[in-house]
Every structure is written in C-alpha cells, then in structure tokens.
Amino acid sequence: MSETTKAENLRPGWKPGQSGNPKGRPPGSRNRVTLVALAAMEEGAAAIAKKIVEMAKQGDMSAARLVLERLVPPAKERPIFLDLPDTSSADGVAQAQAAILQAVAAGDILPGEAATLTGIVEARRKAVETQELEARISALEVKK
Known part of the structure; x- marks a missing residue:
C-alpha cells in the first residue's frame, strides 16, 4: 500500500496536508x-x-x-508642583536645572522625578539652542 493510501484510510475524506479545521481556533478562545x-x-x-x-x-x-x-497598588507617577523660571534662554534653563537640584536636595521630589524633569529641561535647552543658531545663521546669510 502506498503512503497516500495509508493517509487516506486514517482520515477518510481528507487529503494529506489538509486541515480538519481550516478556520482554526477562534481568536481569544480559552483552553x-x-x-x-x-x-x-x-x-x-x-x-x-x-x-x-x-x-x-x-x-x-x-x-x-x-x-x-x-x-493599594504602587503609584507609578505623581504630579509634581515645582516653580521653575522661564526657560526661553540659556540662563533660564540653567536656573531651572538648579531649582530641580535644590528640590531633590530638600527632599521635595525624588531623584527619578528629577531625572525626568531634567530631561524635559534639556529638551527645552536644545530647542532654544536650535532657535538661536537658526537666528544667527539667518543673520549671517542676510549680511552676504
């Protein structure tokens, strides 16, 4: 007897490689x-x-x-109320970073929270730096 005949005898009506349930198990169904x-x-x-x-x-x-x-599941984040100076200049960004450092030293905010705030202030510093560089390049182009 050939292999095909054996497989047909074991599963009558099905061909080798054909699923008995082509749609499969419905998504989300449980065992x-x-x-x-x-x-x-x-x-x-x-x-x-x-x-x-x-x-x-x-x-x-x-x-x-x-x-x-x-x-009471552990809190992942909490709101932080911290007065920061205007960060539209490099001096303001430096003052904001100093304020964050002082808040950590005083115990008002946690070091992880300070790291998050510092990251936000750093992103602001980069934006200010980009604006200042763009203004300087524009001024140089106008002079030419």
Missing part, C-alpha cells in the same frame, strides 16, 4: 482546562480573600502585604 481552573477559582475566591484578610489581621505580614498590594 478547556483554563476555563475549568478559572471557574474553580471564582467559586472559592471570596473564601480565599476572607481567609487572607483574617490572617493579615492576626499579624501574618505576608498576608498583610498581599492584601495591601491588591488594595
């Missing part, structure tokens, strides 16, 4: 095992949460940490 696991977790979720809160109240620090992490 049956996953669905069963999720259903089991949903049934016991309230009891588990209650037990963890009980343990946290009794002083279990890992349970307390788990409860707090779920109730």
Whole structure:
C-alpha cells in the first residue's frame, strides 16, 4: 500500500496536508482546562480573600502585604508642583536645572522625578539652542 493510501484510510475524506479545521481556533478562545481552573477559582475566591484578610489581621505580614498590594497598588507617577523660571534662554534653563537640584536636595521630589524633569529641561535647552543658531545663521546669510 502506498503512503497516500495509508493517509487516506486514517482520515477518510481528507487529503494529506489538509486541515480538519481550516478556520482554526477562534481568536481569544480559552483552553478547556483554563476555563475549568478559572471557574474553580471564582467559586472559592471570596473564601480565599476572607481567609487572607483574617490572617493579615492576626499579624501574618505576608498576608498583610498581599492584601495591601491588591488594595493599594504602587503609584507609578505623581504630579509634581515645582516653580521653575522661564526657560526661553540659556540662563533660564540653567536656573531651572538648579531649582530641580535644590528640590531633590530638600527632599521635595525624588531623584527619578528629577531625572525626568531634567530631561524635559534639556529638551527645552536644545530647542532654544536650535532657535538661536537658526537666528544667527539667518543673520549671517542676510549680511552676504
């Protein structure tokens, strides 16, 4: 018997290399095992949460940490209120950088926040520098 005949006997009506489900699994569909696991977790979720809160109240620090992490997720960013001088000149940019440094030293802002602010001020410095260079080049071209 040839290979083609064997394959046809194993899957009647299908040709070798042809899928039995040409459309495939629908996008976003979940595996049956996953669905069963999720259903089991949903049934016991309230009891588990209650037990963890009980343990946290009794002083279990890992349970307390788990409860707090779920109730109050860590803040990624916060608004910063910092008076910065006008940054339309190189002198203003230098003063703004000094103000950011002083705010970090005083503990008003975190070093990571200062790095972000410094990056913004640096981008402003580059824009001012580009404007000044463009004005100088234009002035030189007019003189020619």
